[in-house]
Amino acid sequence: MTSPRPADDLTALRAATVVAVLRAPTAEAGIRASDALVAGGVTGIEITYSTPDAAAVIREVRRRHGDAVHLGAGTVLEPRQAREAVDAGAEFLVSPGTDAELAGAMLGTGVTVLSGALTPSEVMTALRLGVHVVKLFPASLGGPAYLKALRGPFPHVDFVPTGGVNAGNLAEWLAAGAVAVGAGGELCPAAAMAGGDWDTITANAREFAAAAREARA
Numbered sequence: 001m002t003s004p005r006p007a008d009d010l011t012a013l014r015a016a017t018v019v020a021v022l023r024a025p026t027a028e029a030g031i032r033a034s035d036a037l038v039a040g041g042v043t044g045i046e047i048t049y050s051t052p053d054a055a056a057v058i059r060e061v062r063r064r065h066g067d068a069v070h071l072g073a074g075t076v077l078e079p080r081q082a083r084e085a086v087d088a089g090a091e092f093l094v095s096p097g098t099d100a101e102l103a104g105a106m107l108g109t110g111v112t113v114l115s116g117a118l119t120p121s122e123v124m125t126a127l128r129l130g131v132h133v134v135k136l137f138p139a140s141l142g143g144p145a146y147l148k149a150l151r152g153p154f155p156h157v158d159f160v161p162t163g164g165v166n167a168g169n170l171a172e173w174l175a176a177g178a179v180a181v182g183a184g185g186e187l188c189p190a191a192a193m194a195g196g197d198w199d200t201i202t203a204n205a206r207e208f209a210a211a212a213r214e215a216r217a
Contacts, residue, residue: 010158012091013112013133013180016044016070017212018170020205021162021184023050023075029193030057031064036198038065040205042187044180046074046094049081055088062089072112079105086111094135094182098122103129114160123154133158135182140164144176151177167207171215183208 013019020037022045024030030051037045043065047058054073062071072092073085082093082105092112095102106113107130115131117123118141126134134154136147139161147161161173162182173181187208192200 010133010179012070013044013158013160016042017174017180017216018042018187018208019044019046019070019072019160019162019180019182020187021046021048021074021182022188023048023184023190024057024188024193025052025190027051027053027057029196030054031060032196032198033188033193033201034061034069035064036201037187037205038069040202041209042205043068044070044072046072046092046182047090048075049073049077049085050075054081055084058085058088058090072114076102076106078102082106082109096135096137098126098129098131100129103131107131120150120153123150123157127154127157133160133179135159136161136178137182138163139173144169144172147173147178148176167204167211170208170211174215 020042034045047054073090074094076093076095086109093106094114096116098115113131114133114135115126116135116137117126123134134157136159140163158179160180161178165181165183166186187204188201
């Protein structure tokens with residue numbers, strides 16, 4: 001049984017549709033990449049803890065863009081990171097897998113929790129722990145057809161697939177039942193972030209945002 005979700009949570013995820021999974025090489029790159037994403041129309045941003053000084057990046061992105069972004073923290077692996085990220089301004093928390101202690105700490109912050117799962121058993125574990133949304137990861141292993149199959153026994157579960165999502169197949173993921181999608185390298189290539197190529201990230205964001213609008217129309 002999932003825990004009660006913050007009132008506007010699912011609405012915010014659906015509205016964002018695309019959540020950029022930012023794995024930046026430096027804190028400055030994380031901030032600049034976030035600016036580039038917003039400029040291109042992608043307002044769902046997940047700053048991962050693989051980014052140096054992730055909490056500081058979250059705080060600065062929140063300061064710059066305020067409520068214009070749906071901002072979260074990802075690759076949360078330790079309970080202490082959950083509170084740190086929320087204190088910095090994260091509205092949602094994402095872990096790549098499901099762990100009871102970690103899920104409890106994330107849920108204890110009162111924000112939206114996305115917990116990673118791939119198999120039906122893992123989905124059931126996440127539900128028993130009370131997470132709000134299941135992050136289907138790595139979604140590239142099964143594609144939209146796999147998500148559609150999971151929706152058979154779990155029609156009430158909100159899934160956000162991450163991995164293998166691009167502008168070309170975004171509509172397929174939504175049609176298969178995703179409430180939103182997570183996108184990493186397809187949106188923010190490692191080379192672009194390392195080289196400061198913010199124009200490429202903005203162009204990618206425009207492509208994703210256009211695909212999302214078309215899919216939701």
